Amino acid sequence: MSNENFKQELITWRHYLHAHPESAFEEENTARFVAEKLLEMGYEIVTGIGKTGVVGTLKNGTGTGIIGIRADMDALNIHEKTDLPYASEYPGKMHACGHDGHVTTALGAAKLLADNKNFNGTVRFIFQPAEEHGEGALAMLKDGLLEKFPMDELYGLHNKPNLPEGEIHSKIGPIMASEDNFEIRIKGKGGHASTPNMGVDPLVTASEIILALQTIVSRNIDPIDQAVISCTEIHTDGAVNVIPTNVIITGDCRSYKPEVQSIIKERMQAISENICKSNGATCEFTFRNSFSPTVNWEECHLTAIQAATNILGKENVVDQAQQVMGSEDFGYFLNKIPGCYVFLGGKREGKGVYPLHHAQYDYNDDNLVRGAEFFAEIVRLKLPS
Template identity: 55%
Template sequence: MSALNELLRSWRHQLHIHPETAFEEVRTAAFVAEKLKEMGVEVFTGIGGTGVIGRLKVGDGEKTVALRADMDAIPLNEEGTAAYKSQCPGKMHGCGHDGHTVTVLGAAKLLSESRDFNGTAIFLFQPAEEPGRGARAMLKDGLLERFPIDEIYGQHNNPALPAGTVNICKGGFASCEDNFKIEIHGRGGHASAPEKTIDPLVIAAQVILALQTIPSRSAAAFEPVVVSCTELFTDGAHNAIPSNVTILGDCRSYSKAAGQLIEKRMREIVAGICEANGATFDFLYTHEFAPTVNWDGPVEAVIRAAGHVLGEDKVDGNCSPFMASEDFGAFLEKVPGAFFFLGGAVGDQSRDLPLHNSRFDYNDDILELGARVFAQLIRERLPK
């Protein structure tokens, strides 16, 4: 094991023991700031709440490239058995943000020691990725005005891909996440006399089925769209037809236009079915995460840099996009850049658990690999 690998492992284990959820990353931010200062990197804190920026300028180059890591944990009780298991009940690094943070710290360490680039490297440590609010909080707090950025790069570990491999694609890489709430108001009554009611449960059933025509009949055939009704609530009882039904759900797509189409058609479908049945409704549709849409040039840059570090055979530059969401997309709406997966699977089912599993643990063996890919990106995008 290299000295760098051993150091990065120890850093990650310290963060893993003390997970902090969205906008509470005070201890984590302090840890990051301390390590950056030890490297001689200029540090700025409190951006977007608990966000941290490290800035390393070398030479006279005018271009600035950022490497982003997310810092927050998830509200889940850890059930693993590692010596560095979470000491915070109900909180754990079950998505690997501890590993992401350390990976960017590792890149900062490599670059601060080698200083073999010309320009400015930004090490961006973001709070609150899980609820999709951290990137926007940093942007709202003047991130790009204070630290103009020409390109930005990020990565997420993927325990379903072989360790030490990179997956990336041009265009839509991670979907947006939109949430909806549909409240249907009918007229309740005794279950024995449905003719005297306006049954919102039957209407809700019609709505739930009809919403599935949006991906199948409203979206283009090759436009990935997912509409999922995930929760149903009523104010009825086993012998009482309810007066009100609430449907909650989640929608996914890869473009703003698709999200707007879903919202428009959903409202039209609900309105039409409710009118046909004599019911009224309330409708709320919110855009939680922007889609993560990779820029072509930065994708090619990731493919080259990862190929140089890992080997060209370890890089898939035309992978399938995925339907989960990542708030890195908010940065890509403002700045050219790219987001990629770094594989972490070791081929052991007992270890290769999915993200957000209560026993998930980041594969420490990929920490140095990720750091070296990021450092190589800086060198190639800011050549001497």
């Protein structure tokens, strides 16, 4: 198959997936599509790992090494506003994060390896559900992914529409942050807005807490480390002329180290409970980890950089990537086995950039072959024939 025909095939696959988005743990049609393509290529497949996950395995030669490539499959609950001929056919759902491109890229790499058989060992393709909620990787791990399908190393990528088209960026160590969600329930004593002295105003207490939480990053976290605390919602049971009894503050935190996560949790709880106590209110504080930090292993990073250089040229590879405070549940895999996660730039020269999770976002099709060749090159480097 010519390179142009290969590219057109990948584009056709990607546009089909884009038109048929499925959100977390609902990726049944996507999983069927993936399984059918892998079977056509000669892969052994297992479905239903982590509910809708798919694992494809191909062995070649006598090598004992096993390399994994992972792609996330889920879409978002966003109504698409692109007017593309392959726009989402499902109202309220779209591939606004490019997972349609990630799936297609991995399938492209699977096809290259199956067609050329230029590796000696075993390659596994992991198609994961429910990345957006941070639950898919854990679901696959709980289903025994690593025990049933052992791998020496695992690699993944995410498209980045703000980075130059065709560039791959990676770094040793933390590349994406953890995400921790919190909820602060404040109970005061409501009453008429004209007589605040007769109650305990939880809104005033909530305001003090929201401001005080911002001192944690500036005064409790080592300035060398990075962290973000964001209060994103506030709910009350009051009205325009009623002081509420209950206020709920929710939000999330981002950081790169477990010890920083612990400091944030401890200080948030202490601040919330003590401000409530000083104002005569009560407090219930909950803190839940949603995403582990994504921390690249050094040897795997070096492999990814070499593969990217071989495919894209040194001028299109950055080995000191700017880490981001966004989160990705690939980090749960890297807590268990060596691996590396990279960014693939998609910014088209002279064209506007829609960010990830935007209703007008669309994956850059020109990156499909690049990403597929990059993944295939990693396998060839680690499993030389």
